[in-house]
Amino acid sequence: MRARVWSWAALAVGIIYFALPLIGTVEFSLRKRRGEYSFDAYRWVFEDPRFRETFSYSVVMALFTIAVGILIVVPTAYWVRMRYPRLRPLVEFITLLPLVIPPIVIVFGYIRLFNTSSVLPLTGTATGTNVLLMMGYATLSLPYMYRAVDTGLRAIDVRTLTEAAQSLGAGWGTILGRVILPNVLVAVLSGAFLTFAIVIGEFVMAALLNRPAFGPYLQLIGANRAYEPAALAVIAFAITWFCMGLIQLATHLSPHSRARRS
Template sequence: MSIFARIRRIPFWSWFWFILGALYFLLPLYATVNFSLRMERDVIGFKAYVRAFEDPEFLETFLYSNFLALMTIVASIILIVPTAYWIRLRLPEARRIVEFITLLPFVVPAIILVFGLIRIYSSPFKIPLTDITILQPLTTFEVGTDILIVAGYMVLGLPYMYRSVDTGMRTVDVRTLTEAAQSLGASWFTIITRVILPNIRAALLSGALLTFAIVVGEVTLASFLGVPAFGPYLFLLGQHRAYEPAALSFASFLLTWAAMGLIQLFTGDQQVSGAH
């Protein structure tokens, strides 16, 4: 059956709702792009984009947010992959509890999370179960603040990363792979890094790029922790200028869609190879 014949078989109301949803999505995007191109009177040009990208603060904040996103992704993989693997292999009864915990970021607002971090780590505290007391609060030096905000971003990205990893592990026989690796003398570290991770790379990429999109556009945690991130920069820019924020918003949209395209590209490659 040709593609045109398949299109003709689609019901009218399916087309209606599809077009309505597309217009709902595309019209605001078109308005943003059109507005960003009209910085000069009666001229359609890219002056707003040029001015936005020439701002040295833009590059500084964008690169810093990319650094935070990379640290968040690495830390999330280190935490979530062994957890999801162990639950699927040895503790299936704990799955519901972990799934409930991963849903909490949808219930607890980011503003409560950041105030909790500030309240706990802005004063000297004692590490539980030890006699070690940290005299310098984490919020008083740059590395400590970076640790706090990465931890906060890990919480915000937890639902997406965990479900991506868990879905990826459903597509492979974790138990059989583990038993085969153990029969060859592989350690647990080797099993996770050289057996499990390569088999769920598409799922990891999906979770990583979703986490990246969250971190780059996040405003609340970065604002209250006082870090020079891209989200607060874009928010403050919108308070004083009109065209440049529209240009950067559209550029961020393109970046997000490029990330989604990478997900589709790598996921499709893995599905094709898996089918063969």
């Protein structure tokens, strides 16, 4: 009984810790009109064409980054667990490097390596710079995506599923796409959500590469206005939670999830 009380108390403290700043931000964002609450700050944000341009750009970049992350991480985590378990400490160390190396160091390295005077001048065109930025986002999200997928692989019997699929004549592409991926779909979606949140709020790489992303726009508005940054923060928070809800709904309605519940 005492353990249950302490558990509920810890949960209540956590909710208060996260809810109070959000409530304060919402309340402040409604005070643009003197003496009364209004949605003027939100109206200004939605009418600003830069908001639509930067947010849509970051959403597209997030989707491409998630796709690239899945294509890189799922086969890598699968092969490490299936064929090369001794390499797991090395792979985990490599995936932790983006947490140790500051983003500003990574992006300066990219600019130095892929500038217009290099063999592969990605910064010479807008498309190439977008590809470079996406690679940077994939690097920043690598620790979270890899650990999410690795946790999902630990929860299933990878070797038995692989041998069963091979006995039915399935190739490696079929095994990864139709056997392994559906079984770790929840873990992949968790990593995708974290990647989406990282891309939406990232500032350093997008600013130094001069791309019209949402992070630099949020910083620009915060430096020049008072109430609109709070409204932007609330909007970004709501959209992020909406996307998380869609991920959970997709997971709940997936055929593999229904089969497991039945």
